[in-house]
Amino acid sequence: MNTSRRSFLTATAGALVGSRLLAQGLVYQCPMDPDVRSNVEGVCPRCGMKLRAGIPEPIEFPMDLKVTPPAVKVGEEAQIEFSVLDPENGKLIQHFQIVHEKLFHMFVISQDLQYFVHDHPTFGPDGRFRYEITFPKPGLYRILGDFYPDGATPQLIAKTIIVHGESQPIPSLNRDYSTKDAGNMQVSLETDPAEAIAGSKTIMFFKLNPAEGLEKYIGAWGHMLAASDDLIDLIHTHPFIADGGPNMQFNVYFPRPRTYRVWVQFQRKGVVNTAYFDIPAHELG
Amino acid sequence: MKRILLLSLIMFRASGHDVITTKVTFDREIIRLFNTHCISCHQSGGQAFSLTTYQEARPWAKAIGEEVLRRRMPPWGAVKGFGDFRNDQGLTPEQLELIVDWEEGGAPEGEPSDIPQQVERPPELQFSRPADELVISGDTKLTRTLVLGALWPANIPDGASFQTTAELPDGRVYPLIWLHDYKMKFNHPFLLRGPLQLPAGTLVRGVPPAAKMGLIPAADVPPPPKPKGGQLPQSTAHAE
Numbered sequence: 160m161n162t163s164r165r166s167f168l169t170a171t172a173g174a175l176v177g178s179r180l181l182a183q184g185l186v187y188q189c190p191m192d193p194d195v196r197s198n199v200e201g202v203c204p205r206c207g208m209k210l211r212a213g214i215p216e217p218i219e220f221p222m223d224l225k226v227t228p229p230a231v232k233v234g235e236e237a238q239i240e241f242s243v244l245d246p247e248n249g250k251l252i253q254h255f256q257i258v259h260e261k262l263f264h265m266f267v268i269s270q271d272l273q274y275f276v277h278d279h280p281t282f283g284p285d286g287r288f289r290y291e292i293t294f295p296k297p298g299l300y301r302i303l304g305d306f307y308p309d310g311a312t313p314q315l316i317a318k319t320i321i322v323h324g325e326s327q328p329i330p331s332l333n334r335d336y337s338t339k340d341a342g343n344m345q346v347s348l349e350t351d352p353a354e355a356i357a358g359s360k361t362i363m364f365f366k367l368n369p370a371e372g373l374e375k376y377i378g379a380w381g382h383m384l385a386a387s388d389d390l391i392d393l394i395h396t397h398p399f400i401a402d403g404g405p406n407m408q409f410n411v412y413f414p415r416p417r418t419y420r421v422w423v424q425f426q427r428k429g430v431v432n433t434a435y436f437d438i439p440a441h442e443l444g
Numbered sequence: 445m446k447r448i449l450l451l452s453l454i455m456f457r458a459s460g461h462d463v464i465t466t467k468v469t470f471d472r473e474i475i476r477l478f479n480t481h482c483i484s485c486h487q488s489g490g491q492a493f494s495l496t497t498y499q500e501a502r503p504w505a506k507a508i509g510e511e512v513l514r515r516r517m518p519p520w521g522a523v524k525g526f527g528d529f530r531n532d533q534g535l536t537p538e539q540l541e542l543i544v545d546w547e548e549g550g551a552p553e554g555e556p557s558d559i560p561q562q563v564e565r566p567p568e569l570q571f572s573r574p575a576d577e578l579v580i581s582g583d584t585k586l587t588r589t590l591v592l593g594a595l596w597p598a599n600i601p602d603g604a605s606f607q608t609t610a611e612l613p614d615g616r617v618y619p620l621i622w623l624h625d626y627k628m629k630f631n632h633p634f635l636l637r638g639p640l641q642l643p644a645g646t647l648v649r650g651v652p653p654a655a656k657m658g659l660i661p662a663a664d665v666p667p668p669p670k671p672k673g674g675q676l677p678q679s680t681a682h683a684e
Binding site for chain 2: 214216217219229230299301302314315316318319321358360391392393395412415
């Protein structure tokens with residue numbers, strides 16, 4: 160069986176959607192050309208050898224990020240180009256698994272945590288992903304690329320772009336669990352424990368009102384991106400439990416005792432609802 | 445109320461190891477991560493206690509989870525994704541998630557047949573500080589072109605965190621390195637994945653006056669190891 164963690168998520172659309180924390184299935188790799196990988200059996204297109212089944216190495220795939228123009232300016236259109244490279248030999252990776260309907264998920268967050276984008280760069284015939292963007296203010300932006308190379312493990316790779324000019328102030332976040340009016344519904348949050356503990360599981364219960372007309376958005380009932388206020392921790396996850404009804408559960412480990420801004424996205428009647436909450440994660444004891 | 449909550453949380457954590465709630469196992473995913481990120485130090489006769497077998501690693505599972513979440517281990521010393529380093533030993537969010545899920549899910553051993561047969565340890569980096577290293581403190585404007593190949597903290601106050609950027613005369617700004625809770629006892633060079641051309645007039649910004657950061661020309665940096673070939677980095681896999 161060739162079950163990836165994320166394809167499992169896509170496949171199980173029932174009440175238990177599952178976490179991303181399931182073990183990897185087998186992948187197939189050429190004994191002679193280790194950069195030839197696949198999620199299905201077959202032969203190496205280069206040497207003809209039968210691909211050998213194995214347990215995928217949970218290794219990081221380098222991701223090059225190129226910005227055009229290189230001296231990117233506030234308010235001017237720029238292009239971000241992503242190139243995923245093979246950790247074995249630095250060659251461009253051109254084969255990816257579709258995860259939640261897309262080959263590449265991208266998040267962009269500004270240093271002041273006011274600017275948030277979750278979108279999907281276009282896959283070009285040259286094997287690179289591109290995205291047009293206009294940065295609204297100077298300073299630092301963290302970019303998170305979420306992709307799944309064939310025959311490997313899912314990847315979450317962070318990068319940084321700095322737009323010339325006065326840097327944005329470091330945000331001072333206060334606890335904000337208040338109900339949010341998003342696109343066409345309200346989003347409420349409760350957590351267990353009521354005050355999140357760094358390093359321990361925080362169960363986040365979202366209540367959507369009204370939930371009638373709720374739809375999957377990019378293959379999932381919900382999406383979450385959590386960022387620490389210093390932008391060191393970036394967490395992308397999906398509901399642990401969801402069934403298309405008003406209640407949705409996400410399980411998150413906030414790594415450090417910081418305050419985290421948590422963006423959630425749900426779709427109702429064709430409208431994407433994006434809301435955020437500020438959650439302090441406390442030291443235990 | 446809060447105390448009861450905390451107590452119940454502690455009890456859950458203490459008893460959590462009795463029940464296996466994860467499919468991530470030591471023999472399958474965790475040992476592979478440890479092989480690439482931990483055992484260069486955590487091995488028999490190494491600088492720290494061994495994590496090469498399940499029996500050795502299991503008692504440390506909870507501590508390992510905490511240390512990796514806090515980014516204290518591996519002691520890479522810099523924030524991932526700020527600068528681009530070929531010897532980056534920091535864990536990606538996915539890798540962190542695997543370790544935490546394993547630990548919180550009862551830290552199971554798994555199937556010995558999943559253990560990799562061969563462990564490929566990266567070769568020791570043979571590199572010493574070159575004579576033409578440029579050591580800077582405070583914001584520094586380059587007076588001549590520098591093709592940067594590596595950064596190597598020379599003296600950093602214990603626990604310091606700061607971002608260093610290169611502002612080029614044409615308006616480009618490169619993130620160079622973001623040291624975080626830096627410990628000189630784990631001092632090592634940060635090797636750029638590709639050389640960075642910094643023309644004269646570039647402002648290297650962000651190194652505190654109390655710190656010293658070495659900028660190493662690319663010509664002094666050892667080349668990356670040759671690509672592997674003919675070896676499959678995998679185990680004796682079994683069908684599921």
